[in-house]
Amino acid sequence: MAHPLQVRARVLDIAPAGAYSRFLLRAPGVAGRVRPGHFAAVAVGGEDSAMLLRRTFSIHRADPEQETVSLVVAERGRGTRELLRSRVGDTVDLVAPLGTAFPQPVGAMTALFVGGGHGSAPLFALAEQITGQGGAVGFILGASTADRLFGVDSARKLTPDVLVTTEDGSTGIKGRVTLPLAEAVRAIGAEAVYSCGPMDMLHAVTEVAAAEGARSFCAVEEAMGCGTGLCMTCVLPVVGEDGVSRFVRSCVEGPCFDGARVRWDDIGTVPADLYGAADAGAQR
CATH class of the missing domain: 2.40.30.10 (Translation factors)
Known part of the structure; x- marks a missing residue:
């Protein structure tokens, strides 16, 4: 923190x-x-x-x-x-x-960065850190239209491995960032995928990364009331290291999470097995 x-x-x-x-x-x-x-x-x-x-x-x-x-x-x-x-x-x-930042990389590694719109903003400093430690990076930057992309030139200064997608096809590949994702992970041999953008994008990126054997680290774009952990309006269901699911605060325990631990399908609900939920207490 x-x-x-x-x-x-x-x-x-x-x-x-x-x-x-x-x-x-x-x-x-x-x-x-x-x-x-x-x-x-x-x-x-x-x-x-x-x-x-x-x-x-x-x-x-x-x-x-x-x-x-x-x-x-x-x-x-x-x-x-x-x-x-x-x-x-x-x-x-x-x-x-x-908040809680992305895990600090140790030594040389290969990572793919995926940003949706201006969600790419926090990714570049980490990409520079990885290349500075002798690692390699790639980018997929997407948006609904060309003017809503952010950081394409900055990405190209770091690596030739940059793909651009737009949903309307106004520039780059027509479609969402997940369209070339699996191929991009394999092409650069990415050990980890770092992403920031809308929740549905992060969910899809995590699934593709897992299928390709790469770790997924996500910075969530959850609406925050106070930003300091007091109001509890930005909670997400996340599986802890002990295997127990709890609501955690995006503004304190996040916004950066291990994507594999976020229960994406249950966001906006109170899962029955969540710690503290009425049904969970009955099950115990």
């Missing part, structure tokens, strides 16, 4: 990135604590706003020397629209880093 700070972060730059905006923030003390997969929570609307809940974003980059972090923001509703009205020089109330 991360050790977050709450800081007033200054907006250094806001740059368009396809359908998204990339925010560069100076956040003293934060960047050195960030690991790939951590996220940030940003207050929106100012001190007098009725929007009480922070908005959460995967951390795209962190530079301890410059004391900066960057976030990729997609306009989704009132809160993100308010944030997108920010200007260079403004300050935002930032809490970061939050």
